[in-house]
Amino acid sequence: MTTAATVSTGATEPPKKPRNIDVVQFLEKYGVLMFLIVLCVAFGMSSPNFLSVRNLTNILTEVSIYGIVAVGMTCVILTGGVDLAVGSVLAFGALAGAWVVTNVGAGAFFGMGFLVALLISCAIGTLTGYIHGKTITLFNVPPFIVTLGGMTIWRGATLMMNDGAPIAGFDAGYRWWGRGDVLGIPVPVLVLFVVAAAGYVVLRYTRYGRQIYAVGGNPEAARLTGINVPRVLVSVYVIVGFLAGLAGFLLSARLGSAEAIAGSSYELRIIASVVIGGTSLFGGMGGIGGTMIGALLIGVLLNGLVMMNVSPYFQQIVMGVIIVLAVAFDTYAKMRRGKR
Amino acid sequence: MGQTILKAADIKKVFPGVVALDGVRIEIERGEVHALLGENGAGKSTFLKILAGAQPSDGGVMVFDGQTLDPADTPMARQRLGIVTIYQEFNLLPAMTIAENMYLGREPLRRNGLIDWRRMYRDAKTVIDELGLDLDPRMPVRVLSVAEQQMVEISKALTMNARLIIMDEPTAALSGKEVDKLHAIIHGLRAKGISIIYVTHRLVEVAAVCDRFTVFRDGRYVDTRAVQGSTMQDMVRLMVGRDVEFQRRRDRFAGERVMLEVRGVSRAGNLADPHACVLTDLSVQVRAGEIVGFAGLVGAGRTELARVIFGADGCDSGVIVVDGKVTPIRNPGDAIAAGIALVPEDRKQQGCFLPHSIRHNMSLPSLKRLSKWRFFVDETGERALIADYTRKLGIRMANDEVAIGTLSGGNQQKVLLARCMALHPKVLIVDEPTRGIDVGAKAEVHQVLFEMAKAGVAVIVISSELPEVMAVSDRIVTFREGRITGSLPAEDATEEGLMSLMALGGPPVGGPVGGPIGAAATAHVHAAH
Numbered sequence: 001m002t003t004a005a006t007v008s009t010g011a012t013e014p015p016k017k018p019r020n021i022d023v024v025q026f027l028e029k030y031g032v033l034m035f036l037i038v039l040c041v042a043f044g045m046s047s048p049n050f051l052s053v054r055n056l057t058n059i060l061t062e063v064s065i066y067g068i069v070a071v072g073m074t075c076v077i078l079t080g081g082v083d084l085a086v087g088s089v090l091a092f093g094a095l096a097g098a099w100v101v102t103n104v105g106a107g108a109f110f111g112m113g114f115l116v117a118l119l120i121s122c123a124i125g126t127l128t129g130y131i132h133g134k135t136i137t138l139f140n141v142p143p144f145i146v147t148l149g150g151m152t153i154w155r156g157a158t159l160m161m162n163d164g165a166p167i168a169g170f171d172a173g174y175r176w177w178g179r180g181d182v183l184g185i186p187v188p189v190l191v192l193f194v195v196a197a198a199g200y201v202v203l204r205y206t207r208y209g210r211q212i213y214a215v216g217g218n219p220e221a222a223r224l225t226g227i228n229v230p231r232v233l234v235s236v237y238v239i240v241g242f243l244a245g246l247a248g249f250l251l252s253a254r255l256g257s258a259e260a261i262a263g264s265s266y267e268l269r270i271i272a273s274v275v276i277g278g279t280s281l282f283g284g285m286g287g288i289g290g291t292m293i294g295a296l297l298i299g300v301l302l303n304g305l306v307m308m309n310v311s312p313y314f315q316q317i318v319m320g321v322i323i324v325l326a327v328a329f330d331t332y333a334k335m336r337r338g339k340r
Numbered sequence: 341m342g343q344t345i346l347k348a349a350d351i352k353k354v355f356p357g358v359v360a361l362d363g364v365r366i367e368i369e370r371g372e373v374h375a376l377l378g379e380n381g382a383g384k385s386t387f388l389k390i391l392a393g394a395q396p397s398d399g400g401v402m403v404f405d406g407q408t409l410d411p412a413d414t415p416m417a418r419q420r421l422g423i424v425t426i427y428q429e430f431n432l433l434p435a436m437t438i439a440e441n442m443y444l445g446r447e448p449l450r451r452n453g454l455i456d457w458r459r460m461y462r463d464a465k466t467v468i469d470e471l472g473l474d475l476d477p478r479m480p481v482r483v484l485s486v487a488e489q490q491m492v493e494i495s496k497a498l499t500m501n502a503r504l505i506i507m508d509e510p511t512a513a514l515s516g517k518e519v520d521k522l523h524a525i526i527h528g529l530r531a532k533g534i535s536i537i538y539v540t541h542r543l544v545e546v547a548a549v550c551d552r553f554t555v556f557r558d559g560r561y562v563d564t565r566a567v568q569g570s571t572m573q574d575m576v577r578l579m580v581g582r583d584v585e586f587q588r589r590r591d592r593f594a595g596e597r598v599m600l601e602v603r604g605v606s607r608a609g610n611l612a613d614p615h616a617c618v619l620t621d622l623s624v625q626v627r628a629g630e631i632v633g634f635a636g637l638v639g640a641g642r643t644e645l646a647r648v649i650f651g652a653d654g655c656d657s658g659v660i661v662v663d664g665k666v667t668p669i670r671n672p673g674d675a676i677a678a679g680i681a682l683v684p685e686d687r688k689q690q691g692c693f694l695p696h697s698i699r700h701n702m703s704l705p706s707l708k709r710l711s712k713w714r715f716f717v718d719e720t721g722e723r724a725l726i727a728d729y730t731r732k733l734g735i736r737m738a739n740d741e742v743a744i745g746t747l748s749g750g751n752q753q754k755v756l757l758a759r760c761m762a763l764h765p766k767v768l769i770v771d772e773p774t775r776g777i778d779v780g781a782k783a784e785v786h787q788v789l790f791e792m793a794k795a796g797v798a799v800i801v802i803s804s805e806l807p808e809v810m811a812v813s814d815r816i817v818t819f820r821e822g823r824i825t826g827s828l829p830a831e832d833a834t835e836e837g838l839m840s841l842m843a844l845g846g847p848p849v850g851g852p853v854g855g856p857i858g859a860a861a862t863a864h865v866h867a868a869h
Binding site for chain 1: 650652671672673675676677682684689690691692693694695696700704705707708711715716717719759
């Protein structure tokens with residue numbers, strides 16, 4: 001192991017030298033992807049329906065909803081923070097949008113009710129994200145605490161809005177966003193694709209993306225290079241809030257009703273996607289590509305376990321174990337890097 | 341007196357690339373207050389850590405009270421022997437009471453195994469009374485002043501039956517009256533036969549409270565002398581008397597244009613942040629092409645002023661003028677926009693994004709210039725810039741995608757310098773630019789600074805190494821306890837002269853320096869409240 005470590009520092013070596021394979025480094029890069037493939041093969045063999053087009057489309061649609069939020073969560077975790085409130089915000093936005101649309105009357109918006117719901121849901125997500133970010137930066141409260149509070153606050157607000165009852169009765173234009181497709185590809189999947197691509201480009205190619213990595217990598221150094229650290233921090237919570245609102249709208253369209261308890265425990269799934277995807281909880285390392293693989297892994301796992309008739313209670317255990325293992329590995333790999 | 345309690349000989353300690361201790365020795369007698377003196381980096385802290393058992397030595401023997409110390413001892417084991425260290429940062433738990441802190445981990449137990457609280461508070465009270473302190477052992481430590489917390493540390497040491505107490509800069513955060521009180525207690529401890537190693541930069545205190553002193557310099561033992569019959573100038577001379585390891589610079593580039601002017605920067609202390617030292621009416625001018633060295637002990641105000649100029653810390657009053665324009669600087673972003681760049685003191689904590697690539701590290705603050713379509717990074721331009729500075733500074737790396745954390749200290753420093761140079765600053769501030777890097781890289785870093793000056797940049801160099809300050813500067817400004825005590829051309833500067841200005845606040849004179857220093861020590865208002 002140590003031989004591989006010394007190779008990388010040999011600046012005087014000719015560039016095209018065969019590199020020793022470092023197991024930990026290899027796993028850090030491709031381990032999750034390999035696990036995903038192995039899972040697909042295993043589920044495919046044990047349950048013939050698993051690899052059907054219909055089931056795969058199902059998985060992808062399911063993944064889309066929280067995958068969209070996971071893109072924003074990646075930005076948050078890259079800054080070294082976390083947002084536990086996304087599940088509640090998602091439900092809050094969806095219910096608020098649905099409430100306005102159904103109560104004002106579908107005809108009032110010239111058949112564009114879905115647009116109103118979408119805007120309201122996203123606006124609520126953005127606003128709650130802004131509140132989280134400002135509270136974190138102004139009062140110096142840890143993100144964990146602020147968003148833990150937010151999680152119950154927004155859930156409470158959602159339950160109050162319609163006394164905990166779901167809102168249904170959307171028109172076809174609304175439902176298309178959850179159930180429709182373009183050339184056979186479900187609309188939520190398309191939305192995920194657009195969001196993920198945008199997230200990838202922003203993180204990889206823009207100044208703002210660099211700032212996110214810098215703030216997570218070393219906040220003090222970021223400040224001393226002239227970055228407005230609080231502004232960057234607020235912005236990532238705004239982004240994840242906006243995306244939670246978007247996902248809430250899509251989920252309500254897919255289910256045909258906005259439910260006050262929708263998105264419960266989504267935060268876990270979303271954070272797990274990001275962390276399994278290799279983004280470090282310490283901040284500064286990771287990216288969208290990994291998060292998407294992480295989200296797919298969770299989708300495949302949950303779906304596969306259902307297909308194999310595994311008890312939903314046991315699924316929760318599997319989820320928890322995988323999250324802990326992923327973080328333990330991340331910490332281990334980081335410690336090893338530090339040792340060199 | 342007369343009986344040796346500690347004898348350390350030939351102690352060695354090697355860190356990767358640096359020999360921190362090269363065979364130092366010291367002898368402490370029973371009931372003696374012994375000062376350990378030396379400049380920053382002389383090896384005092386390393387030696388104390390080895391003595392306390394916090395670090396193993398790489399060679400040498402230590403005999404404590406006739407018993408050879410096991411190099412593998414833990415700090416706990418050394419404490420049990422009676423060697424207790426009181427660090428600058430206290431090891432007290434604020435929420436617990438004084439007595440709980442004093443007996444932490446050694447609480448007296450009743451026969452049934454539960455803590456005997458009554459005995460604990462009674463014993464604590466006895467020790468506190470013995471020291472002549474007016475403290476209730478049931479008070480939580482959190483409500484105590486810094487000086488009182490220190491007294492608790494001393495009380496704690498006594499409960500461990502300490503026979504050798506090491507005090508590392510014990511007065512750094514005390515007011516004049518509190519210092520007097522501490523010294524009275526030290527006299528009391530000495531009368532009980534307890535020995536004390538007293539580490540300080542304040543030579544007045546050595547004269548006031550110590551019996552003998554030992555001087556380390558560059559990790560080597562220099563001399564041990566009695567305080568009686570030695571002057572403070574003798575101490576200074578022993579501390580700095582070494583060969584100049586840098587060639588002094590001959591060529592000068594200083595122009596007439598004042599690039600940076602600092603007028604009357606002042607700041608009151610901050611109880612919440614002990615590092616926010618008091619700054620009193622600091623004014624400095626730096627001309628285009630001039631290199632000004634800031635010299636002073638750690639915490640004297642040199643780094644603190646630099647951070648105020650750069651907007652990293654705030655100040656209560658004062659004006660900063662950049663290139664003739666009064667410039668309000670509220671944060672580092674303002675400073676960079678005004679043309680000020682800073683290479684911070686702590687390369688790893690404040691400068692580098694260790695896991696990120698060299699490319700991302702170097703270009704970060706310049707990305708505004710290196711952008712296309714407003715939001716995007718112009719990677720072609722970025723790579724060109726990096727190639728340019730890599731060549732100019734001779735940065736040795738495999739490629740620019742390598743994490744900066746894998747580079748040597750010298751190369752990391754060059755990346756940070758390049759980061760600042762790429763901003764085309766009018767004013768460049770470098771804080772400890774060569775700390776922890778090898779001699780060759782030091783010379784290269786200095787060369788970069790000269791090039792910057794030649795290009796008309798006003799350069800401020802902060803360094804704890806006086807030979808370095810003298811070698812690179814046109815002019816040297818000395819700091820002491822938040823004040824500027826002198827400003828002299830580098831040609832006129834000697835190490836002794838600078839050390840006097842830094843440690844005593846005045847130019848060197850023949851005899852022991854009296855009144856004004858004592859007064860200045862009183863003015864140290866860090867923790868007074």
